[in-house]
Amino acid sequence: MIVDATVSRRAVRVRRLHRALVLFCLAGACAAAAIALKPAASVAAAEARVDADTRFDYVAVFEPGTSDADVERWRAAVLRAHRAPCLERLPCTTRALRLAELGAGRRYAIGFDLNRATPDDERAALLAAAQAQPVRVTLVAATTPRRAAE
Numbered sequence: 256m257i258v259d260a261t262v263s264r265r266a267v268r269v270r271r272l273h274r275a276l277v278l279f280c281l282a283g284a285c286a287a288a289a290i291a292l293k294p295a296a297s298v299a300a301a302e303a304r305v306d307a308d309t310r311f312d313y314v315a316v317f318e319p320g321t322s323d324a325d326v327e328r329w330r331a332a333v334l335r336a337h338r339a340p341c342l343e344r345l346p347c348t349t350r351a352l353r354l355a356e357l358g359a360g361r362r363y364a365i366g367f368d369l370n371r372a373t374p375d376d377e378r379a380a381l382l383a384a385a386q387a388q389p390v391r392v393t394l395v396a397a398t399t400p401r402r403a404a405e
Contacts (some may be wrong), residue, residue: 273372305352307401311366313382314350318391324388326353326363334367334389337380339383347373347381366400 315333317326334348341347349369369378383395395403 287293305350307354307357307364309321309352310397310398310399311352311365312368313385314364314366314395314398314400315385316357316393316395316400316403317363319362321363321390323355323363326365329385329388329390329392329404330365333381333385336377337384339374340379341370341373341377347377352400354400357400360404362404364400364404366403 315329317329329375330351330353334346334351336344336346347370349368351365351372354364356362357364369381373381382394387390393403
């Protein structure tokens with residue numbers, strides 16, 4: 256009986272030590288993860304901000320004096336599915352931003368990104384529709400709205 260009590264006390268001590276080590280390692284892993292993810296969170300927050308200095312696949316810059324209604328008609332006509340929708344009748348644009356009073360000419364601009372999986376014929380149709388509208392617009396690829404308006 257004395258031998259069993261000694262073994263059982265020793266087993267309890269080993270289990271307690273094991274639990275303490277596991278908790279210590281878990282706390283260290285959590286601290287390391289927090290340190291590693293903090294810079295990523297600040298980068299993600301900066302990338303999540305969308306403004307005049309955000310890079311877009313395409314930026315449409317309208318001539319000075321273009322009315323708000325003309326810009327909205329252009330947006331409705333161009334930023335939609337033309338040949339084939341990307342997903343459930345939705346257009347292939349993944350992000351769009353409309354800005355007003357940019358640059359010295361105080362122009363309107365619309366920056367937009369196309370889905371990477373956009374079929375070539377849909378991309379061509381969208382760009383052709385952008386140039387075919389009666390509103391005078393300049394399309395600039397891979398830039399920010401602020402740079403395109405200058």
